[in-house]
Structure formats: structure tokens, C-alpha cells
Amino acid sequence: MDEMTAELTAVRELRADAPAPERAGLVAGRDRLLAEARRGSRARRLRSDWRLAAIGAAAAITAAALVVPQVTEGRGEALPGARPGYTIELGSAEDWLNDAAYTVAAGPAVTARDGQWIYTETVESNGTDDERPGPQTEERWTRYADSAMEDGEAGDDHSPREQYAFLKSLPDDPQQIRARARAFFHATDVSETRTEHEYRALTALLSRAYVYDPEDLAKVYRALATVPGVRAADVQDAAGRDAIALYREGPGPRQETLLDPRTRLYSGYRYLEDGEVMITGARLTTRVVDGEEERR
Numbered sequence: 256m257d258e259m260t261a262e263l264t265a266v267r268e269l270r271a272d273a274p275a276p277e278r279a280g281l282v283a284g285r286d287r288l289l290a291e292a293r294r295g296s297r298a299r300r301l302r303s304d305w306r307l308a309a310i311g312a313a314a315a316i317t318a319a320a321l322v323v324p325q326v327t328e329g330r331g332e333a334l335p336g337a338r339p340g341y342t343i344e345l346g347s348a349e350d351w352l353n354d355a356a357y358t359v360a361a362g363p364a365v366t367a368r369d370g371q372w373i374y375t376e377t378v379e380s381n382g383t384d385d386e387r388p389g390p391q392t393e394e395r396w397t398r399y400a401d402s403a404m405e406d407g408e409a410g411d412d413h414s415p416r417e418q419y420a421f422l423k424s425l426p427d428d429p430q431q432i433r434a435r436a437r438a439f440f441h442a443t444d445v446s447e448t449r450t451e452h453e454y455r456a457l458t459a460l461l462s463r464a465y466v467y468d469p470e471d472l473a474k475v476y477r478a479l480a481t482v483p484g485v486r487a488a489d490v491q492d493a494a495g496r497d498a499i500a501l502y503r504e505g506p507g508p509r510q511e512t513l514l515d516p517r518t519r520l521y522s523g524y525r526y527l528e529d530g531e532v533m534i535t536g537a538r539l540t541t542r543v544v545d546g547e548e549e550r551r
Contacts, residue, residue, distance in 0.1 A: 341491065348487035348501055352480035355519035360473035362518065365466050367543045369400040373415050373465040374544045377523075378493050379536035390493060392539075396547045399466065411440055415465045422464070422471040432478035436460060454482050454503055458512040462521045465541060476519070489516075492523040493537040500525060508533070 345351070367373070373396070380390045397415060404414040413421070421439055425432050436456035437449070447455070457479045464472055479485060479501075488500040492513050500511040513523040523537035544550065 341489070342500075343489040345487040345489055345499075348485045348499075349480045351487050351499065352476050352485070352501075355514070356473040356476035356480070358519045359476060360469050362469045362520075364468050365543065367399040367415065367419075367466045369416070370545075371399045372544050372547055372549070373397040373399060374540065374542045374550055375465075375538060376540035377536055377538050379534065380493050381534045382531075383533055394550075396544075397465070398547075399543070411443055413439070413463070415463070418460070418463055419466045422460070422467050422475070425471055425474050427474065429474075429478040429481045432474055433457070433482070436475075436478070450483060451503070451505075454479070454485065457482065458501065461512065461514070462524070464521065466543065490525065492525070493535040494523075494539060496522065496537065498522050513537070 375395050378390050378392045400416040401414040405417045433453045440456035460475050484503045490500045492498045498513040502511045509527040511525040515522045526534040
């Protein structure tokens with residue numbers, strides 16, 4: 256028996272009284288995590304020891320019981336039945352975010368011009384809304400250049416054009432980026448700490464980066480990697496896709512920003528209370544179009 260097998264066996268013995276898992280999706284998550292560990296790819300590894308992560312995954316598979324809402328496929332069509340889900344804690348997100356910066360920087364730029372629109376299609380499932388218990392899809396068109404959302408006219412909100420200009424203005428230093436992000440997304444809660452403010456602002460930049468130069472956007476990932484306490488988990492989003500969840504531990508509900516594990520770009524969000532997913536949303540489509548109501 257090798258060392259890995261012995262340690263996994265020890266974990267199972269510690270949890271021998273736990274009920275047998277019924278969600279096959281947990282096993283898929285474990286297998287994918289272990290496969291990444293065996294490959295040892297720098298672009299996929301975290302600072303924390305993969306062997307310990309694998310042991311934690313085994314414990315999660317034994318004990319976890321999270322269910323992801325129905326999958327949506329295409330434009331708002333929900334598949335029947337609930338799809339199994341999983342949450343595997345991965346520890347510190349610092350190395351993952353730094354590696355993500357390299358991936359994002361090597362990706363394509365997304366450009367737009369005045370007069371164009373940003374089309375998005377999303378799906379959300381809200382477990383707290385009895386009137387809409389199932390997944391709900393939504394289409395939205397956002398004007399790229401909207402003066403009513405610029406220069407502080409909309410408070411803490413910004414047009415895609417204004418955010419694009421902000422990203423272009425960023426220096427290389429992560430600390431300066433964190434300070435500028437605080438000023439760009441000003442404080443809205445007097446109880447919010449400086450670190451919480453910086454984390455909120457930086458993740459907002461990721462979620463609203465509809466148009467960007469890849470090198471500029473990569474700077475946000477590097478700045479986020481320096482924020483204390485940012486952690487990562489391997490999860491599924493509201494569309495049933497694999498995702499990396501970023502979050503900071505603290506009192507109250509856990510708010511997660513979800514990123515695509517392949518492109519490392521924003522893909523959705525989750526809100527958890529006492530380990531239960533209450534609200535989860537996924538971005539299905541993001542596209543620059545020439546006019547409102549256009550989709551391509």
C-alpha cells in the first residue's frame with residue numbers, strides 16, 4: 256500500500272460512520288482533482304500540497320451533500336431533474352490566481368466601439384424564492400458607451416467603456432491596483448474593512464470585464480492574489496459546468512465568484528448559508544453586438 260492510499264484509507268476510517276454518498280458527481284470531481292495532481296502542470300496547481308488536497312477531497316466526497324440546481328442548455332431550456340454537484344475545498348487561491356493571470360494575458364482581446372452593446376445571457380436559481388423555484392434565464396443588453404453610467408453619475412456603477420478605460424490605466428504594482436480599485440468601486444458599507452473592500456472591488460472588475468485588453472485584465476488577477484485570505488474551491492455552477500469558486504471566509508453568508516477553470520474568466524456566482532447553496536447564477540453568453548435586441 257503506497258503512502259497516498261494509506262492516507263486516504265485513514266480518512267475513510269475516520270468517517271466510517273458517515274452515510275454512503277449518493278451523488279456520483281462528487282466522484283467525478285475527486286477524479287479530476289487527482290488527475291490534475293498526477294500531471295503536475297504548473298498552470299493547474301495550487302500552493303497547498305496536492306496530496307493533502309486529495310485527502311481533503313476524499314473527506315468531502317464522504318461527507319458533502321450539496322445539490323446544484325437544474326442544468327440549462329441552449330437558450331433557457333432546462334433539462335429535467337436536478338444534476339448532482341460537488342464542492343471540493345482547495346485552500347489558498349494565491350498560486351491559482353497568479354497562474355490564471357498568465358492564462359488570461361495570453362488570451363484574445365475583446366473590443367467594442369461607441370454605439371455597440373454588450374449582450375449577456377444568464378441563468379439563476381434562487382432557493383429562497385418560492386414563486387420561482389426553478390432555474391430562470393435572462394437576456395440583457397448593456398450599452399457599451401453610456402454617459403449616464405460614467406463619471407460617478409450612477410454611483411458605484413460604471414459603463415463597460417468606463418471600466419475598459421480604468422483597466423487600461425492600471426499600473427503593474429498590485430498594491431496600487433488595490434488602492435485604485437477601492438476608489439473606482441467606493442465603499443458602500445461602513446462596516447466593510449479595507450481588505451473586504453479591495454476584494455469586493457477586484458472581483459467586481461472580473462465580473463464586469465466585458466471588454467478588455469488581456470494584459471490589463473491579468474493585472475487584476477495578480478492584485479487579487481495578494482489579498483489576504485482568498486480561498487478556492489472546485490464546484491459546479493448553475494449551468495452544471497465545472498468552476499473554480501473564489502471566496503473569503505468570514506461571518507455571514509459565503510459569497511463566491513466563479514471562474515472558468517479553462518479560460519479563467521468570470522463565469523458566475525454562488526451564495527451559501529451554512530454550507531447550503533441558496534442562490535447561484537451562471538453567465539452563459541457574453542457578446543459584443545451592433546444593436547439592442549441583437550444577439551450576434
